[in-house]
Amino acid sequence: MDKYYIACFSLLLLFLTACRENEFDKESVKEFTLSSAINGSNYHIKVALPKNYPSASEYKTIYVLDSKWDFDFVAREVQKQSENFHRDDVLVVGIGWGNDRLDDYLPVPFKNGKGLADDFVKVINNELIPKLEKDFHAADSREDRVILGHSAGGLFGVYCFTNYPDIFGNYLCLSPSLWIGDQIVLSNEKKNRIANQTRNGRFFLAAGEVEEGGIRPPIEALRQILDRYYKGFSQEYKIAKGLDHLGSKKPNIREAISFYFQQH
Template sequence: MNRYYIVYFSLLLFLLTACREDEFDKALVREFTLSSAINGSNYHIKVALPKNYPSATEYKTIYVLDSKWDFDLVASEVQKQSQNFHHDDILVVGVGWGNDRLDDYLPVPFKSGNGRANEFVKVINDELIPKLEKEFHAADSREDRVILGHSAGGLFGVYCFTNYPDIFGNYLCLSPSLWIGDQIVLANEKKNRIANQTRNGRFFLAAGELEESGMQPPIEALRQILGQYYKGFAQEYNRAKGLDHLGSKKPNIKKAISFYFQQL
C-alpha cells in the first residue's frame, strides 16, 4: 500500500509540475484591443512585461503570432531565459486574430483565406509598433524586434524577411508552410535577394522530422538559401527528431527562444 501511494504522489507531482511549465506571472500582462484603420479588424493584444518593468529606457520586443495558442508558452520561456541571461529588457507581444487567420498570414488566397498579408504587415508596422513604442517604451530599431510564428505564422515570418526586411531583424520561423502558393515566398526571396542579403540579424528555422512530405523540401531549400546567401545572419536550424508538424511546435519554440537569448 505504501508503495502505491509513493507512485501515486510521484505521478501527481509530475503532473502538477507539467501544468506549471507554461505558467508565468500573469500580473505582468497588459491587454488591449487594437482597432485597425487599415483593414477594419480588431486585434486582441497581450503584452508580457519583464518583472522589473519599467527599469529600462527601451525594450526589445518579441511578436508572437497565434497568440491564443502560443503566447503563454513564449512568455514563460522568455521569463525563464531573462532570469538565466540577466536580461530584463524584453517585452513579449501576443497578436491575436483580427481576420480569419489565413487572411492575415498568407500573401495569396488559400482555402478560407483571402491572402491579405500585405495589410496585416501594415497593421503591425503602422499601428501596433508605434503604439508599443509610445506606451510601452519599445525600441524603435529592427534589430530589437523579433517575430515568432508556426506553420502559417511561420510563413508570415519568412514573408516579412523576404518582402519587409526593415520591420524585424530577428526571425523565429517554425515549420513554415512555404509550399503555399507554389512556394511564392521562396520566389520573393530570390527576387529580393540582392537588396536583402547585405542585412544583419538572427534567423532560427525549425521543422519536425515527421512533417508531411510536402512541407519538407521548401523548408530545406530555405535552410540552404540562408546558409549560402545571408552570411550576416546568425543562424540555427533544428529538425525535431521523431516529431510531426504539431508535435514539434512546443520543443522548437523553446529552442528558438534559447537561440535568441544566446545571441544577445
C-alpha cells in the same frame, strides 16, 4: 495500501511540477484591443512585461503570432531565459486573430483565406509597433524586434523577411508553410535578394523530422539559400527528431528562444 498511496502521491507531485513548469507571472501581462483603421479588424493584444518593468529605457520585443495558442508558452520560456541570462529588457507581444489566420498570414489566397498579408503587415508596422513604442517603451529599431510564428505564421515571418525587411531584424520561423502558392515566398526571396542580402540580423529556422506531406523540401531549400546568400545573419537550423508538424512546435519554440538569447 501504502504502495497505492505512495504511487498516487508521486503522480500528484509530477502533475504539480508540470503545472509549475507551464506557469508564468500572469500579473505582468497587459491586454488591450487594437482596432485597425487599415483593415477594420480588432486584434486582441497581450504584452508580457519583464521583471522590474519599467527599469530599462527601452525594450526589445518578440511578436508572437497565433497568440491564443502560443503566447503563454512563449512568455514562460522568455521569462525563464531572461532569468538564465540575467536580462530584463524583453517584451513578449501576442497578436490575436483579427481575421481568419489564413487571411492575415498568407500573401496569396488559399482555401478560404483571402491572402491579405500585406494589409496585416501594415497593421503591425503602422499601428501596433508605434503603440508599443509609445505605451511600453519598445525600442524603435528593427534590430530589437523579433517575429515568431509556426506553420502559416512561420510563412508570414519569412514573407516579412523577403518583402518587408525594414520591420524585423530577427526571425524565428518554425515549420513555415513555404509550399503554399507554389512556393511564392521563395520566389519573392529570389526577386528581392540583391537588395536584402546586405542586411544583418538573426534567423532561426526549424521543422519536425517527420513533417507531413511536402513541407520539408522548401524549408530545406530556404536553409540553403540563407546559408549561401545571407552571410550577415547569424543562423541556426534545427530538426526536431522523430516529431511531426505539431509535435515539433513547442520543442522548436524553446530552441528558437534559446538561440535568440544566446545571440544577444
